[in-house]
Amino acid sequence: MDVAIALLALMFVVFVVLGALAVVKTTRAVKRGVERTVADTRRSVTEASLKVRSAAQPGALGEIASLRLGLRTSIDSARTALTGAAPGDPAVQESLRLLDQLHAYGRALDSELRQLEREPDKARVAERMTDARQRTERIRHSADSLRWAVQDRTRHAQADGLDELQAQIDLEAGALRHWNSQTAGEAEASGASTPSSSAPREINGAQKLTQDAFQTLLSKIEKVRRDPA
Secondary structure (H helix, E strand, C coil), X not given: CHHHHHHHHHHHHHHHHHHHHHHHHHHHHHHHHHHHHHHHHHHHHHHHHHHHHHHHCCHHHXXXXXXXXXHHHHHHHHHHHHHHHCCCCHHHHHHHHHHHHHHHHHHHHHHHHHHHHCCCCHHHHHHHHHHHHHHHHHHHHHXXXXXXXXXXXXXXXXXXXXXXXXXXXXXXXXXXXXXXXXXXXXXXXXXXXXXHHHHHHHHHHHHHHHHHHHHHHHHHHHHHHHCCC
């Protein structure tokens, strides 16, 4: 009896622990989902705001918004391209790690650009803009280079796969057309047998002509024998 009670108590504790773990995992998953949703929403709002400011605000503020928008666009586009190709390609995974490092520099530059947006000293803003433009261009060029490289790599792999598939299809098509060679072989065999089959007919015809001539000759001899005059 005591053993049964102990087992029931142990099972109850196990169920409670498993339930608690399930609740914790579910809570964490929901939290991560909410955080991703909030981050995506915040990113979309920020990008929309940057688009409006880059088009509407003149001077340095509009240029800063344009630099921030271009920086985000290049890095996000490169990440999308690399993430799509990374699962089956270790080389692309290494490129993705490099992009993460580049993204860290991009976030630091974006933070500096946000500070410039709030900088009241226009002379200082103008002084810092030259360096900001150069760094933005370098980061964007590096991100674009990674994106272009993975696009070329994917296109090359698809072209190789298509060439191999086409070669296999050509072989299969040739195998399916094997009946043409069989028909040609049968025709050659039939053509080869035709002269041999016609030869007996020619011999029979010659024999028939010889017999007819012989019968004609016999008839003439019989006629001469009956009518000596």
